[in-house]
Amino acid sequence: MMEFDDIRSWVVRCVRCGTCKFTNETYLPSCPAGERFRFEPFYASGKNFIARGIIEGALKFSDPGVVDAIYSCPTCGNCQTQCPLPHHEHLVDIYEALRARAVEEGAGPLPSHKPLLASLRQYENPWMQPRASKARWAKELGIKDVSREKARVLYFVGCTAALDPTLRNIPTATASLLQSAGVDFGILGEAEICCASTALRVGDRILFRSLAERNIELLNRLKIETIITSCAGCYKTLKHDYPAVGKIRPQILHSSEFIYRLLLGGKLKFKKEATRVATYHDPCHLGRLGGVFDPPRRILRALPGITFREMDRIRENAYCCGAGGGVRTAFPDWATDNVGLRIEEAEKTGANLLVSTCPFCAQNFMTGIEKKGSSLEYIDLVDLLSSLLRE
Amino acid sequence: MEKENIKKRLEEIAGKEWVRDDAATLFLYSRDMTENEPHAPDWVVMPEKPEQVQAVMRLANETLTPVTPYVSGANVGGLTIPVRGGIILDLKRMNRILEINESDMYALLEPGVTFGHLRAELDRNHPKAIYTYPMAPPFTSVTCNALLDGLCNLSHPHGATSDWISSLEVVLPSGELARIGSAAITGRWVSRVPLPDLAGLFIGWQGLTGIVTKIAVQLCPKPAFLKRAFILPYSYSTAYEMMRELSWTRVLDDIAGLSWVAGKMMYGRHGPITRDPGEPGFILFIEYSANTRAELWSKTMIVNSLLKDFEKKGKTFEGPLDINAILRLFPEYTKLANFPTTLDFLLDYAESGGFTWVGSYGPTSNWTRPTEKGAAIMEKYGFPPLFNCRSMKGGHYGALRFLIPFDRRDPEVTKKLRACLEEICDLLLDEGFIPYKAPNWAAKKIISRADPGWVNLLKAVKKTLDPNGILNPGHWGF
Numbered sequence: 093m094m095e096f097d098d099i100r101s102w103v104v105r106c107v108r109c110g111t112c113k114f115t116n117e118t119y120l121p122s123c124p125a126g127e128r129f130r131f132e133p134f135y136a137s138g139k140n141f142i143a144r145g146i147i148e149g150a151l152k153f154s155d156p157g158v159v160d161a162i163y164s165c166p167t168c169g170n171c172q173t174q175c176p177l178p179h180h181e182h183l184v185d186i187y188e189a190l191r192a193r194a195v196e197e198g199a200g201p202l203p204s205h206k207p208l209l210a211s212l213r214q215y216e217n218p219w220m221q222p223r224a225s226k227a228r229w230a231k232e233l234g235i236k237d238v239s240r241e242k243a244r245v246l247y248f249v250g251c252t253a254a255l256d257p258t259l260r261n262i263p264t265a266t267a268s269l270l271q272s273a274g275v276d277f278g279i280l281g282e283a284e285i286c287c288a289s290t291a292l293r294v295g296d297r298i299l300f301r302s303l304a305e306r307n308i309e310l311l312n313r314l315k316i317e318t319i320i321t322s323c324a325g326c327y328k329t330l331k332h333d334y335p336a337v338g339k340i341r342p343q344i345l346h347s348s349e350f351i352y353r354l355l356l357g358g359k360l361k362f363k364k365e366a367t368r369v370a371t372y373h374d375p376c377h378l379g380r381l382g383g384v385f386d387p388p389r390r391i392l393r394a395l396p397g398i399t400f401r402e403m404d405r406i407r408e409n410a411y412c413c414g415a416g417g418g419v420r421t422a423f424p425d426w427a428t429d430n431v432g433l434r435i436e437e438a439e440k441t442g443a444n445l446l447v448s449t450c451p452f453c454a455q456n457f458m459t460g461i462e463k464k465g466s467s468l469e470y471i472d473l474v475d476l477l478s479s480l481l482r483e
Numbered sequence: 484m485e486k487e488n489i490k491k492r493l494e495e496i497a498g499k500e501w502v503r504d505d506a507a508t509l510f511l512y513s514r515d516m517t518e519n520e521p522h523a524p525d526w527v528v529m530p531e532k533p534e535q536v537q538a539v540m541r542l543a544n545e546t547l548t549p550v551t552p553y554v555s556g557a558n559v560g561g562l563t564i565p566v567r568g569g570i571i572l573d574l575k576r577m578n579r580i581l582e583i584n585e586s587d588m589y590a591l592l593e594p595g596v597t598f599g600h601l602r603a604e605l606d607r608n609h610p611k612a613i614y615t616y617p618m619a620p621p622f623t624s625v626t627c628n629a630l631l632d633g634l635c636n637l638s639h640p641h642g643a644t645s646d647w648i649s650s651l652e653v654v655l656p657s658g659e660l661a662r663i664g665s666a667a668i669t670g671r672w673v674s675r676v677p678l679p680d681l682a683g684l685f686i687g688w689q690g691l692t693g694i695v696t697k698i699a700v701q702l703c704p705k706p707a708f709l710k711r712a713f714i715l716p717y718s719y720s721t722a723y724e725m726m727r728e729l730s731w732t733r734v735l736d737d738i739a740g741l742s743w744v745a746g747k748m749m750y751g752r753h754g755p756i757t758r759d760p761g762e763p764g765f766i767l768f769i770e771y772s773a774n775t776r777a778e779l780w781s782k783t784m785i786v787n788s789l790l791k792d793f794e795k796k797g798k799t800f801e802g803p804l805d806i807n808a809i810l811r812l813f814p815e816y817t818k819l820a821n822f823p824t825t826l827d828f829l830l831d832y833a834e835s836g837g838f839t840w841v842g843s844y845g846p847t848s849n850w851t852r853p854t855e856k857g858a859a860i861m862e863k864y865g866f867p868p869l870f871n872c873r874s875m876k877g878g879h880y881g882a883l884r885f886l887i888p889f890d891r892r893d894p895e896v897t898k899k900l901r902a903c904l905e906e907i908c909d910l911l912l913d914e915g916f917i918p919y920k921a922p923n924w925a926a927k928k929i930i931s932r933a934d935p936g937w938v939n940l941l942k943a944v945k946k947t948l949d950p951n952g953i954l955n956p957g958h959w960g961f
């Protein structure tokens with residue numbers, strides 16, 4: 093997370109060479125925003141130059157097209173992988189700092205983002221649902237409430253998986269898997285506060301900080317050793333963005349990392365096999381921006397009966413599904429069209445199962461698969477794994 | 484016609500979402516990486532088909548609106564800055580590879596196809612064919628490069644990329660469509676001969692006479708064996724003597740060089756750069772290929788024996804150093820060993836996104852003096868003497884290019900830079916070299932020295948093709 097003043101010395105490094113527009117050496121599209129809108133402002137170089145224009149006084153946030161370009165970006169960070177110049181590692185920081193300044197100046201976020209932020213303020217989740225709903229999925233599953241009972245591991249469920257009924261399999265499968273491995277874990281239930289990724293991504297830093305500070309205080313107060321999350325967005329925010337606000341004492345792991353350790357420790361016993369061909373989509377916030385590429389792949393390769401095939405663009409080069417950075421809220425059609433491109437890439441592998449590890453990607457993939465009438469089945473990695481542990 | 488009406492008509496032609504006139508878009512298309520003054524267009528339009536290009540040209544003629552074609556804007560000469568406003572025609576959506584003909588060895592491309600995409604298509608689906616690649620960023624247009632007489636890694640045997648053009652399809656300023664070369668007669672895109680070579684009406688013109696909507700460029704068979712080596716001569720004169728003599732052996736696919744400065748930049752040096760005592764002055768790279776090991780061996784013998792002769796003459800140099808061996812020791816050199824490439828180390832030297840040059844073509848018999856003088860001019864103005872050169876078309880002419888990464892934030896630097904570029908440009912012209920991809924200020928210098936008959940013909944061609952002066956006005960001295 094960078095402040096607007098800190099991006100000044102980085103934005104000027106962009107020469108507009110355009111190398112970030114496609115993947116290095118394989119020359120496949122890398123930038124969902126550029127692919128959709130094609131005009132220069134929408135690529136990484138466009139946003140760098142807009143920032144430069146604003147810093148130099150040639151552009152204002154209120155100028156037509158400025159806010160539009162800044163927010164038409166899922167902040168997927170693929171440009172960070174492709175750009176060969178030293179500012180590359182700060183590109184997403186630059187876009188987020190631009191958004192934060194736009195919000196400070198009253199020009200951002202986009203109108204469609206405002207209800208999400210209002211919901212975050214009112215309910216501490218972006219889905220406009222009362223706090224009590226967050227614990228509903230766990231009813232009668234016999235899961236500890238870590239705000240009352242001691243546990244070694246906190247499963248930080250995240251708002252999307254907890255509140256979207258179509259994604260209920262993610263938390264239930266994660267919980268059942270942890271139970272069958274004998275992990276001493278619990279959840280926060282209705283006391284769980286949103287990680288505030290949404291606020292950070294759309295530029296409301298005041299709201300982000302206030303929720304992050306409360307979360308840090310709460311998570312440090314609990315007597316837990318490890319926090320695991322099944323959401324790529326929560327993972328990136330807790331692990332990589334929170335340090336700018338404060339330190340979280342317990343270690344933070346994505347569920348795929350934790351489960352991979354269980355698998356290595358012989359804690360999971362498969363009872364079935366699935367004769368399916370699977371491919372894996374790296375969620376941007378877990379892979380490129382979170383640094384976790386291998387555990388999900390190793391798990392998939394270990395699943396009995398599963399044949400694993402890679403897509404053309406993987407790991408750091410993985411093409412974003414298009415849901416993040418507030419895009420799915422503000423531009424739902426674009427998000428669906430964009431995930432369609434990724435679905436086509438997945439289909440090309442010959443897979444019939446599309447596996448990923450992020451509830452937000454899941455929503456987008458499920459909409460996209462339905463719209464395209466694709467025969468692919470989307471499944472979360474933990475859901476797939478947990479299904480093979482049952483008779 | 485009112486601006487709003489023009490916009491409406493453009494939207495009817497290209498579709499509403501492919502016309503933009505918001506401040507952010509106009510800002511982005513008003514400038515490039517060079518020192519050339521920014522100027523905003525009024526609209527940016529992204530056509531998808533030649534018919535839409537034709538319709539835009541008809542409208543532009545009717546309303547006397549300037550049109551500047553654009554693909555990536557990375558020409559390093561301000562050539563896509565719309566100095567009289569009007570329409571930027573961004574051709575990125577016209578990016579189809581229409582045909583790769585392995586039998587007749589050509590590729591038929593739309594103007595938005597980039598080197599990266601062509602390379603990927605050839606590597607994936609036509610591994611027996613290769614094209615020629617510049618040191619330009621990978622996502623720049625093959626068409627633009629050819630129309631700008633680009634210098635690439637197979638320019639030594641085959642000449643500038645304009646020599647690789649075998650046929651064209653062009654939208655004229657009037658909106659009419661014309662085919663050039665064999666495509667016009669037989670519908671096959673194989674050659675420009677034996678016909679009056681109308682391609683010359685569009686090559687080197689910086690988009691002032693027509694908008695190319697299809698280009699056929701020749702491909703080459705991929706050789707079975709390839710050898711690349713670095714040679715590090717200590718003096719510029721030795722380097723050029725070597726380049727010329729190596730050219731005449733007729734065995735090389737590429738002979739090019741960069742001054743010692745590049746080696747230092749490759750290791751991330753910023754700020755003042757000085758040559759260490761005893762440091763070679765040049766990084767020469769040579770490449771040759773063969774169908775068999777025996778052929779490769781014979782070529783190696785020819786190169787080595789020529790270099791032995793140089794040694795005997797007392798010329799000092801290091802090498803030849805096999806590139807693969809160097810890469811194992813110094814992976815940074817990969818940037819110079821595989822194309823297309825990104826010269827990020829060079830582009831970032833001034834840490835502020837500014838990059839410019841004066842590039843030129845001229846007689847190889849006079850390579851050394853302009854190089855030495857040009858390098859001295861750069862140093863006088865406080866810029867490291869970074870230049871590169873390449874032997875073109877069997878050594879019949881050579882490229883000489885002075886490159887300046889500069890600090891865009893400092894107006895004083897820009898002032899100094901302009902003076903430096905002008906001085907180098909004058910020097911090159913004095914020494915028989917002609918600036919290429921010439922920005923308007925350099926084009927004016929060329930025209931002021933040109934034979935009046937040539938200038939009159941140039942003007943007459945432009946007047947005939949573009950009587951209303953709507954295509955790319957304010958460039959090439961027009």
Ligand SMILES: Cc1cc2nc3c(=O)[nH]c(=O)nc-3n(C[C@H](O)[C@H](O)[C@H](O)COP(=O)(O)OP(=O)(O)OC[C@H]3O[C@@H](n4cnc5c(N)ncnc54)[C@H](O)[C@@H]3O)c2cc1C
Pocket residue numbers: 109551552553554555556557558559562563574594617618619620622623624625626627628629630631632633634635689690691693694695696826830955
């Ligand atoms: C770091 C760096 C290194 C480079 N190295 C080399 C090199 O080694 N060799 C080399 O040759 N070049 C080099 N270049 C220059 C340049 O990138 C290439 O020539 C490139 O191919 C230009 O493509 P573009 O898409 O950027 O063209 P643009 O800048 O978009 O356009 C170039 C010109 O063509 C006109 N134009 C655009 N489309 C059309 C059309 N369809 N019909 C007619 N006119 C049109 C434009 O108006 C403009 O005048 C380098 C550039 C950089 C930044």
Ligand code: SF4
Pocket residue numbers: 105106107108109110111112113136137140171174175176177180
């Ligand atoms: S962000 Fe990096 S890769 Fe993209 S145009 Fe700028 S310098 Fe080039």
Ligand code: SF4
Pocket residue numbers: 122123124125126134135136165166167168169170171172184412
């Ligand atoms: S973050 Fe993703 S969508 Fe945004 S500019 Fe970079 S590559 Fe494009």
